[in-house]
Amino acid sequence: MSENVIDLQESNGIARLTVNRPKALNALNDEVITALGKALDSLEANARLRAVLLTGAGEKAFIAGADITRMREQTPREAQAFARRALETIKRLERLPVPVVALVNGFCLGGGCELALACDWAVASDNAVFGQPEVQLGIIPGFGGTQRLPRRVGPAMALDLITTGRKIDAAEALRIGLVNRVMPQAALDDYADELAGQLAGNGxxxxxxxxxxxxxxxxxxxxxxxxxxxxxxxxxxxxxxxxxxxxxxxxxxxxxx
Ligand code: CAA
The missing domain is CATH 1.10.12.10 (Lyase 2-enoyl-coa Hydratase, Chain  A, domain 2)
Incomplete structure (x- = not known):
């Protein structure tokens, strides 16, 4: 079943990774992390690779966070193991030797925002919503948000978002430097192709x-x-x-x- 929760397609050196759990707004569970790891095995071995696009299935969400139904029953030790596995996998994505672009097509919350932060680029649709709402669940970001968010937007804005858990729209995400571009949802795919082509054309x-x-x-x-x-x-x-x-x-x- 794990093949289905991540779709990987490649054409002309441009890979598109899609987290595919639209009914759960593409929430990240063990199965998704395992499937992402397998997709990375293939991307790391691909000498033709020039760029990677990462997105979420459906029109509503990029990724709405780590899977709360999964985390709800976790002991501290299980939570630590879950976060460590996710962090290792996310770091592999970040360190691919080609540009990785998050195509944020909707809710981008918690672990979803943390995955987007590990991408070199973030391009958002104008209906995207960002946030690190973990404190509202009685936890803190566990997939790198306390470190990558301040490096992206500065410590004051990172602490604003992390300690309130408030959600921000795409315009604010652009203003604070969380994303590189914002565009209408219908234009996102065409822009992604254009950007990937531009990135793939460089040395x-x-x-x-x-x-x-x-x-x-x-x-x-x-x-x-x-x-x-x-x-x-x-x-x-x-x-x-x-x-x-x-x-x-x-x-x-x-x-x-
Ligand atoms: N985990 C598990 N399931 C989730 C989920 C998540 N993070 N986010 C959404 N879903 C599920 C919902 O439970 C719902 O499932 P059912 O249809 O079976 O009830 C389905 O996706 C659709 O969601 P909603 O009905 O809630 O949709 P909505 O439009 O009313 O609300 C939303 C959308 C505002 C994104 C809301 O779903 C929400 O607040 N989700 C949780 C966001 C969140 O708190 N994310 C952080 C998780 S903690 C984390 O990520 C920790 C970490 O750093 C590692």
Whole structure:
């Protein structure tokens, strides 16, 4: 059954991952985390991969959070194991060497917002709703929200959202920098294709190096992070992409990577 809770499709190096539990607003349970892990096995092994789109099935929700019916009976030890497994899987998604775009097509709450935060990009439909409502359930975010949300929107706004549990609309999400773009729901898929095409057209080694510089760099002091950037910058000159990209510029033609 786990094959069905995550759909994975790929075409021309662009993968689309869909969390597929629309009746439960795509809530994240063990089965979804396991299926996401299997999908990541396949994405990590795919040398043609250039971009990943992550979305939720149906028109109502991206992901409405971790599955409350599942968590309701958990002991502290079970909750810890559930969160650890989810965090490991979410980190694998974040660290894919290609851009990962969350297509937020509705409710994006709790663990759903935390999954979106692990994506490099977030594009929301204008009816999307965001929030970290965990304190209203007597818990705190457990899939990375206390760490990735302040890094995305700053600690003051993160604490505002996390300690009130209030929901915000797409316009506010855009204003605080939680998402990159907002558009009508009917336009989301076309925009996703356009964005994925744009991302896929850039040098894949360079894009992967840029992701590494940003994510690994944020975990280091600034001097170490700048040294990492210099090393990755220099490494770009050891591959084919820099030669092609710069030749294309001089020859006034599009680069072909
Ligand atoms: N877990 C389990 N089931 C969920 C769910 C969740 N997070 N969110 C929605 N559902 C289920 C509902 O129980 C309902 O199922 P039934 O039809 O069987 O009753 C179905 O999805 C549709 O939901 P609603 O009828 O509630 O739809 P609505 O339009 O009235 O409300 C909503 C939508 C505001 C998103 C509401 O469903 C809601 O508040 N959901 C919970 C949101 C939430 O608190 N998320 C955080 C979870 S905690 C977490 O994620 C912890 C973590 O950090 C790891």
């Amino acid at each position: 894949p080694q360079a894009v992967g190096a840029a992701k590494r510089a940003v994510y690994d760099g944020m975990e280091q002091d600034v001097d170490s992070a700048l040294a990492l950037e210099t090393n990755l910058f220099a490494l770009c000159f050891a591959g084919d992409e820099q030669a092609e990209g710069m030749a294309a510029f001089v020859e006034k033609r599009p680069a072909i990577f």
